[in-house]
Amino acid sequence: MTIAARDRLIVALDLPSTEAARGLISKLGDAVSFYKIGYQLGFAGGLEFAGELIGQGKQVFIDLKLHDIGNTVEKGVESIAKIGATFLTVHAYPQTMKAAVTGRGGSKLKILAVTVLTSYDDKDLRDAGYASPVSELVKRRAEQARDIGVDGLVCSPEEAAALRSVAAGKMMLVTPGIRPAGAAAGDQKRIMTPAKAIGAGADYLVVGRPITEAADPKAAARSIVEEIAQVAK
Ligand code: C5P
Numbered sequence: 743m744t745i746a747a748r749d750r751l752i753v754a755l756d757l758p759s760t761e762a763a764r765g766l767i768s769k770l771g772d773a774v775s776f777y778k779i780g781y782q783l784g785f786a787g788g789l790e791f792a793g794e795l796i797g798q799g800k801q802v803f804i805d806l807k808l809h810d811i812g813n814t815v816e817k818g819v820e821s822i823a824k825i826g827a828t829f830l831t832v833h834a835y836p837q838t839m840k841a842a843v844t845g846r847g848g849s850k851l852k853i854l855a856v857t858v859l860t861s862y863d864d865k866d867l868r869d870a871g872y873a874s875p876v877s878e879l880v881k882r883r884a885e886q887a888r889d890i891g892v893d894g895l896v897c898s899p900e901e902a903a904a905l906r907s908v909a910a911g912k913m914m915l916v917t918p919g920i921r922p923a924g925a926a927a928g929d930q931k932r933i934m935t936p937a938k939a940i941g942a943g944a945d946y947l948v949v950g951r952p953i954t955e956a957a958d959p960k961a962a963a964r965s966i967v968e969e970i971a972q973v974a975k
């Protein structure tokens with residue numbers, strides 16, 4: 743299925759309030775169709791706000807990275823599916839992923855697994871009690887996600903090329919860490935331009951500050967969509 747270039751751009755609503763989110767969304771207008779709600783807005787009225795956005799025909803990615811006992815994950819995912827969200831993140835632990843896939847059932851909600859948080863390096867994993875380096879754990883968890891029937895992975899643009907072969911048409915890849923040429927990196931260490939990330943195999947791009955902090959957010963979003971359109975099949 744081909745995805746329109748505009749629908750491949752997910753704007754991260756990393757904002758403190760629904761008022762701030764409403765302001766940004768009205769500036770973006772029809773340039774953006776897909777929004778991500780994470781911890782900051784999610785715990786400040788963002789879940790009710792997600793329902794409002796969906797009612798306006800937008801798609802919503804709930805980025806709450808769930809992880810708990812299976813029964814709790816399954817029931818939580820059922821509730822998020824009822825809101826009408828399109829994507830939801832969970833941590834890539836087999837029990838958690840199985841419960842999330844059961845919870846989403848036949849709804850339109852797609853489960854995305856976070857393999858290893860991109861802020862973790864090999865030392866952080868050792869400190870947390872893991873013996874594998876990041877690269878091995880990412881691959882292992884990606885394979886588990888695929889075998890469990892998870893719908894997609896969140897990964898850095900650099901990981902996308904390697905994970906493409908694990909996903910092999912069964913899982914989509916969603917990548918943050920996107921910076922148009924010339925944009926400030928901020929705290930992101932491994933960045934790629936929109937065109938390069940799509941070329942590396944990303945299906946969806948999550949973009950925050952290059953749009954939310956732009957002098958003209960709509961123009962910034964439009965130029966990213968145009969860049970995607972030039973390379974996406
Ligand atoms: O502002 P920026 O474009 O860096 O925002 C990227 C978004 O993607 C943020 O919401 C951030 O939390 C999220 N994200 C990330 N890296 C990950 C997972 C999620 O930057 N590995």
